[in-house]
Amino acid sequence: MLGTLEPQNPDKILMLMAEFRGDTRQGKIDLGVGVYKDATGHTPIMRAVRAAEAQLLQTETTKTYTNLSGEPAFRDAMAAMVLGDALDPARTATLATVGGTGALRAGLELARMGNPDLTVWVPDPTWPNHLSIINFMGLKSRTYRYFDPATRAVDEEAMLADLAQAARGDLVLLHGCCHNPTGADPSPAAWPRIAEVLARSGAVPFVDLAYQGFGNGLDEDAAGARILASHLPEVIIAVSCSKNFGIYRERAGLLLAQTEGGAARDLAQGAMATIARATYSFPPDHGARIVSTILHDAALAADWREELEAVRLGMIALREQLASELRAASGSDRFDFIARHRGMFSRIGATPEQVERLKREAAIYIVGDSRLNIAGLNTATVPILARALVEVGV
Incomplete structure (x- = not known):
């Protein structure tokens, strides 16, 4: 029975993640996977989550x-x-x-x-x-x-x-x-x-x-x-x-x-x-x-909202920085839409060939449809991405 199963198409984003992990180049940048990361490239545990888990450890009485x-x-x-x-x-x-x-x-x-x-x-x-x-x-x-x-x-x-x-x-x-x-x-x-x-x-x-x-x-x-x-x-x-x-x-x-x-x-x-x-x-x-x-819990909820707001504002700041760097590198305002978009993603309009060049020439990984994860950037990597996008002709 199982031998007659049809081969399944692998998930392209998961394939990209595996390819990124296997890349041994220093300074590689992962803008593909849709997970929030802080400035160090780490997905942190929020303060309120740690506190709530500590409460649960002390008060939970059953696993039924x-x-x-x-x-x-x-x-x-x-x-x-x-x-x-x-x-x-x-x-x-x-x-x-x-x-x-x-x-x-x-x-x-x-x-x-x-x-x-x-x-x-x-x-x-x-x-x-x-x-x-x-x-x-x-x-x-x-x-x-x-x-x-x-x-x-x-x-x-x-x-x-x-x-x-x-x-x-x-x-x-x-x-x-x-x-x-x-x-x-x-x-x-x-x-x-x-x-x-x-x-x-x-x-x-x-x-x-x-x-x-x-x-x-x-x-x-x-x-x-x-x-x-x-x-x-x-x-x-x-x-x-x-x-x-x-x-x-x-x-x-x-x-x-x-x-x-x-x-x-x-x-x-x-x-x-x-x-x-x-x-x-x-x-x-x-x-x-x-x-x-x-x-x-009013105190935990307030702390969570405060940290979430810092995450949100951090992504907006990265968007504004990237739009500014691209304006300077390209001499054009054609990338200003990045600052107007919201959330982790923007589709920047790169062709599949340009996406491949970004990966091959600059060790920058984005999804093939040109979706990039803003949260995968930090203030140091934004200029690197901006230069690379202009160099490959986006």
């Missing part, structure tokens, strides 16, 4: 299973962090998941249970794993226009025109903030218009909120999701704790579904529990308990 849908303290705190004043507990079902990717998979399963014939609309471009999961599940998908390669911004009119074609019961995948891979987000004025288009079509938004706090701030980054939740009868949101809490390996995430309330909320909660039971049974709890400990 948690609630099938996850601990209510975690789910409630995360729902409040995401939706703020737009949260209506009577309409909201939640599920603790195996990271943000687990939330995406569970959200797609939930939508398919509600409409087995749905089509999933995804932005062009999007995180490659979105399409990998959708295709693996055998779901139908269509792309909608999103990124304008000329302006390096969101083509909002084209996006809205395409989303108007979605059918009732379809699912529309939206990046809540810090779009991966482009770094370009819809303007604040675009989100009410997106809600209006979806209200007319009857399609359901599915928001991937993986980077809340990395863009313009915790509340600002959730503004789009909150507008959708306030204006539409149904919205599904997949949330990751990997980035903003820095607990990548703990695999803590949340699936949130805001329904029309009443029986619909209970049906969604029951469906989520069934999905969990048939997939991984009970969710992992350590990362979720770290998060809930932080969010329910």
Whole structure:
């Protein structure tokens, strides 16, 4: 049986990581993998996370299973962090998941249970794993226009025109903030218009909120999701704790579904529990308990917010420095979009050949579609990257 399996295409980013590790050159720069790094190239443990883990070590009394849908303290705190004043507990079902990717998979399963014939609309471009999961599940998908390669911004009119074609019961995948891979987000004025288009079509938004706090701030980054939740009868949101809490390996995430309330909320909660039971049974709890400990402790929450804000401002400073260095090196303002983008990523417009030259000639590793991870830079490597980009002709 196993000998008849078809060969699978390896993940290109994981292949790039392996190639980087095998490169023996001094001064090599990894801008490929989508993980936050500090100025030393290290992914740190946040102060509040260490403190919360120390509390758990002293107070935890059992390692038995948690609630099938996850601990209510975690789910409630995360729902409040995401939706703020737009949260209506009577309409909201939640599920603790195996990271943000687990939330995406569970959200797609939930939508398919509600409409087995749905089509999933995804932005062009999007995180490659979105399409990998959708295709693996055998779901139908269509792309909608999103990124304008000329302006390096969101083509909002084209996006809205395409989303108007979605059918009732379809699912529309939206990046809540810090779009991966482009770094370009819809303007604040675009989100009410997106809600209006979806209200007319009857399609359901599915928001991937993986980077809340990395863009313009915790509340600002959730503004789009909150507008959708306030204006539409149904919205599904997949949330990751990997980035903003820095607990990548703990695999803590949340699936949130805001329904029309009443029986619909209970049906969604029951469906989520069934999905969990048939997939991984009970969710992992350590990362979720770290998060809930932080969010329910005023001092820890304040310290976490302070450190997260320092991370956010540090990435913005690197963006501004890179845009400035590129302006000086190229004698052009064509790279100024980098300072306007948000989050860890920007798609800079290099060709595959130029990406290969960066790797071969300068030991600079970025993804083949020219997505680079701003968080992989520091103040010393920004000028090196700027010179290399201009030298290869970007």
